Amino acid sequence: MFEAFDATLLARIQFAFTVSFHIIFPAFSIGLASYLAVLEALWLWKKDAVYLELFNFWKTIFAVAFGMGVVSGIVMSYQFGTNWSVFSDKAGPIIGPLMGYEVLTAFFLEAGFLGIMLFGLNRVGPRLHFLATVMVAIGTLISATWILSANSWMQTPAGFATNEAGQFIPVDWWAIIFNPSFPYRLVHMVLAAYLTTALVVGACGAWHLLHNTAPRRARTMFSMAMWMAAIVAPIQIFAGDQHGLNTLEHQPAKVMAMEGHYHSHPDGAPLVLFGIPNSAEKRIDYAIEVPKLGSLILKHDLDAPLAGLDTIPDELHPPVAVVFWSFRVMVGMGLAMLGIGLWSLWCRYRGTLDGDIWLHRAAVLMGPAGFVAVLAGWITTEVGRQPYTVYGHLLTANSIAPIEAPAIGASLVAFIVVYFLVFGAGTFYILRLMARLPRDTMPELDEGPLRTAGVTPGPATAKPHGGHHGS
Amino acid sequence: MALDLPFIWAALIAFAVLAYVVLDGFDLGVGILFPLFPEKHDRDVMMNSVAPVWDGNETWLVLGGGGLMAVFPLAYATIMPALYAPIIAMLIGLIFRGVAFEYRWRTKRAEYLWNWAFAGGSTLAAFAQGLALGALVQGIPIEDRAYAGGWWDWLTPFSIVTGVAIVVGYALLGATWLIMKTRGDLAERARSIALKCAFGTIAAMGIVSLWTPFLERVYLQRWFGWPTAIFSVIVPLLVLGCLYLLLKGIQERRDAQPFLAALGLFVLGYIGIGISFYPYMVPPSLTIWDAAAPNESLAFLLVGALVLVPIILAYTAYAYWVFRGKVDPEEGYH
Secondary structure, eight states: OOTTSOHHHHHHHHHHHHHHHHHHHHHHHHHHHHHHHHHHHHHHHHOOHHHHHHHHHHHHHHHHHHHHHHHHHHHHHHHHHHHOHHHHHHHHHHHHHHHHHHIIIIIHHHHHHHHHHHHOHHHHHHHHHHHHHHHHHHHHHHHHHHHHHHHHHHHSOOSEEEOTTSOEEESOHHHHHTOTTHHHHHHHHHHHHHHHHHHHHHHHHHHHHHTTSSHHHHHHHHHHHHHHHHHHHHHHHHHHHHHHHHHHHHOHHHHHHHHTOOSOBTTOOOEEEEEEEETTTTEEEEEEEETTHHHHHHHSSTTOOBOOGGGSOGGGOOOHHHHHHHHHHHHHHHHHHHHHHHHHHHHHHHTOTTTOHHHHHHHHHTTTHHHHHHHHHHHHHHHTTTTEEETTTEEGGGTOOSOOHHHHHHHHHHHHHHHHHHHHHHHHHHHHHHHSOOOOOOGGGTTSOOOOOSOOOSSOOOOOOSSOSOO | OOOSHHHHHHHHHHHHHHHHHHHHHHHHHHHHTGGGOOOHHHHHHHHHHHTTTHHHHHHHHHHHHHHHHHHOHHHHHHHHHHTHHHHHHHHHHHHHHHHHHHHGGGOSTTHHHHHHHHHHHHHHHHHHHHHHHHHHHHOOOEETTEEOSOTTTTOSHHHHHHHHHHHHHHHHHHHHHHHHHOOHHHHHHHHHHHHHHHHHHHHHHHHHHHHGGGTOHHHHHHHHSTTTHHHHHHHHHHHHHHHHHHHHHHHTTOSSHHHHHHHHHHHHHHHHHHHHHTTEEETTTEEHHHHOOOHHHHHHHHHHHHHHHHHHHHHHHHHHHHTOSSOOTTOOOO
């Protein structure tokens, strides 16, 4: 078994599989942590119990998603060594410290305050509890910052030299961290996380509006989510465009694959809307294209020349079909998000936000759109980086560990079975939690926050929650 | 013994791994002990005793892995392939037990499945860590900046013994933790289990200690050569001291003493391994200095670590302080 496979291909599949599963959870928990901080702030400020109810409702869902993110993340931190040991040896001196800072500044912060956020309201009082919630939210954003800096450095490496052992040596940490694509990628990903969460919260609110359960809480979360979508979707499209222009500057081959430009266009390139990339014949079959629009978008000039993949040796081409399609999926999702955002504004203006059944159905349908877009976006950027791990400097084929294919194949099968089982169950539990009524909280807290001066000594005196576990 | 950046980092990585072992050790231990406590109520309390802190404990493992890649990339790049199977097994064990903390409360019908996931995952992760430890102590052959051994080298009688030793040791930490955090019948049974685990742990430490010097010449010289042989007298004496405090703490029904004494046992065992290893990062192939990243990497991360590690320890201690005292069976947000 697996002898026929190439170890590099199996390792790439394993990385793609584990990182795709992993990114789903942070994409959701980054946005949700900020949303929880906002909800708790609103509760402390307005003393309106609906916010505390929503906080407790989403807090439980956050705990499940965060747990899945933690365990799938530990796999990532060891996979570089098990499957990509040559990459680790060579790029470790630069990538390692960035990830080390992620652990020191973000993971401990999240983990340290998560326990207080989930279990500690009665022990520390509302203000310190709010501080814990904010710390968790900040932790998720710091984490995104470091890991995107590391990924961006692999895409647009800067500030380094090499030594005789073939390792990348840091020369200028400022240039490494703030490498050319980092600011664009960070903004694009954090906005994506916020949008993803907004769409999930919106779908949940819409579902409860359609079923007429807990109307006030459902209205509140649906309205908040639709504000988020309406404001962030257009900003995200602009940020994505800027990120694309940055990619054109530093990774032209990736943009050529995204656009399906096998050939150079000396006097204005078309925008290919759809078609079937045919890498063997170096053309897009059945292409539907708009003349000159490609140059207009990428160069802001109808007749600007645009180079194609014919200017790059064949062995350095990324897999065009995958990049071409994943990019279109991402853009399509982005436009759909813009659509639902504008639609919600129109309904708000007409005063039918709570009553438009078709908007609610569309919002439920759009619930997973953020995840689809995030995955498609990461596939675009990561597959588009091929054949390199460190762009222009280290080939993927030269990054692999000296592990035999059967070992990688066996671990891949194990991960696939475990992930579908464990994360399938987790997704099911999250969906079931969302379908549940946002549950009433402790009645004595409904009057607004208690006035306590910090830590309440001794064991908690809270009454057990109403509500029951599971089914 | 130069006090340079690689040496400082070796000490810091050693500290991170020790922090991981003693912290995650007790919450893995609680999972290992799950099958011995069949009552649902007991299991709820056991899980709630570690639920607020387990994630922070496991973060030290991520620091160990990420830190190793950052400051000793060559060690990371050779140890991980050499220990491929135990590492994958550990990760899968940690996945099952980690999600069980949340999933177990989400279902009545499948609760027994997640109980098994918690117990099995914890035990598998502990055993895999012990295997990895044993394989590392045996030594890892390296040629031309890559692992140069076979794919089953990690599986030997010695590594199986260290695997069992870690499972028993973690169970001891878990049992003494339960003595500290629970009341009544649950704490009583934890005491009797802790007693058995204490003798098991000491026996395992003895077997591993007597076996180790015959694996590598370097270890033999370290433990039976002058002046390092001084440690061969001091460490076992301190171990016996800890054992005395542990047994006395159980007998006199003290809350925290058994747990602290068990931690002491782990710290001493760890120091013993450290004495054996020095100056190697990957015995017998790589010294600390062979494996170290360039000084620019070490210095950059050290600045942050010196500021952040004390802060991390401070708020981690605060989190433990918030959840101090016995577990209230009525508590938990579920």
